Amino acid sequence: MNLLVPADILCKTKCLYMMVLLCLPLAMGEPGPCRHSITRNHLLTLRRLIDNQLQNGCSITYTFIERRNLSKCCYVKAALPCILELLTSHFRYTRGSENHSYVLSLTGLIHNIYSQQCVPQINEELEDDPVSFGMSVHSTPSEALWRVHGVLSEYWELVTSSDSPVDWSCEQEYTDTARPTELSLTTVSSSWESEKVSQTGLDVALDRDLTFGFTMIVLSVCGGLLFIITLYCLITHKMSHCEYHHTSLQVNQIPGLHTEIQDLEMQGQ
Structure with missing residues (x-):
């Protein structure tokens, strides 16, 4: 037995x-969580918020980061605080409205990026504050959101294009002490149009990646x-x-x- x-x-x-x-x-x-800290749905949410803006609305004044010679990662790192300030200061809607939920989703996205330590906050003990790259911009709300779309799209490319962690060290790049510039509405309009063209190409790439990803998932x-x-x-x-x-x-x-x-x-x- x-x-x-x-x-x-x-x-x-x-x-x-x-x-x-x-x-x-x-x-x-x-x-890891940073690869999925931003998804295509976040970019689509931002596009819906842009579509809900008036085409000929009143201009707003806000501070944004000028690209100059900044690399992609250092530009994104410097621009994220400006995006958070822009959304909370100039895009306030009635609680419960569609646009209000869009703004909450986008601000929650940035807070989640910081909480997951996917992008470290600027450490002034190790690197200069990139305030010298700040510029005062006068543009429509729609154009301002297109700038936000450009930064978040670059962040999406950074975290999804490679499996290796992103190097967010910007001590050398933030040492530029050039004086801040002020851009008028006409100056921003031309750059906004060129940015829309580049975003159209990015949307095509996103659609292609989504189709390929869906096929691989199936x-x-x-x-x-x-x-x-x-x-x-x-x-x-x-x-x-x-x-x-x-x-x-x-x-x-x-x-x-x-x-x-x-x-x-x-x-x-």
Whole structure:
């Protein structure tokens, strides 16, 4: 009777081992939070907020970061505080309205980026405050939001284009002490039009990436389901074989039972 225990334990251990092998890749395949700190839905939310603005509305005055010779990561790092200030100061809507929910989503996005430490806040002990890159801008709310769209799009490219962490060190780049500039509405309009053209190209790339990503997800899900079904069939077959082997051993160990079964079979013949 003791010989039955190792066979039963071995069968259950193999089944458990196969289930662990199945769950291990799923547990290890999840990337870090910064890669998903901004999604295409955030950019679409910003586009909806832009579409809800008046085409010929009154101009607003706000501070934004001038690109100059800043790299992409240092430009995004310097512009995020300006975006947060712009949204909270100039885009206030009735609570519960559609635009209000859009603004809450965008401000929550930036707070989440900081809370997840995806973009470190400017440390004035190690790097200069990029206030020298600030510029006073007079433009329509729609044009201001297009500037926000440009910065968030660049951040989206930074965190999704590479698996390696982004280097946010900007000590050298923030040492520029040039005086702030002031841009008028006419100056901003030309740059806004060129930025819209670049954003159109980015939207095409986003659509292409979304289609490819959706296709890969469907293929991965189908492959995973097929693997799980196959694994389930193998486990069921293995467990049935173990139970049959277990039952056979029990029958063989009962004294006289095997002889009686053979006698019955002979009588039937």
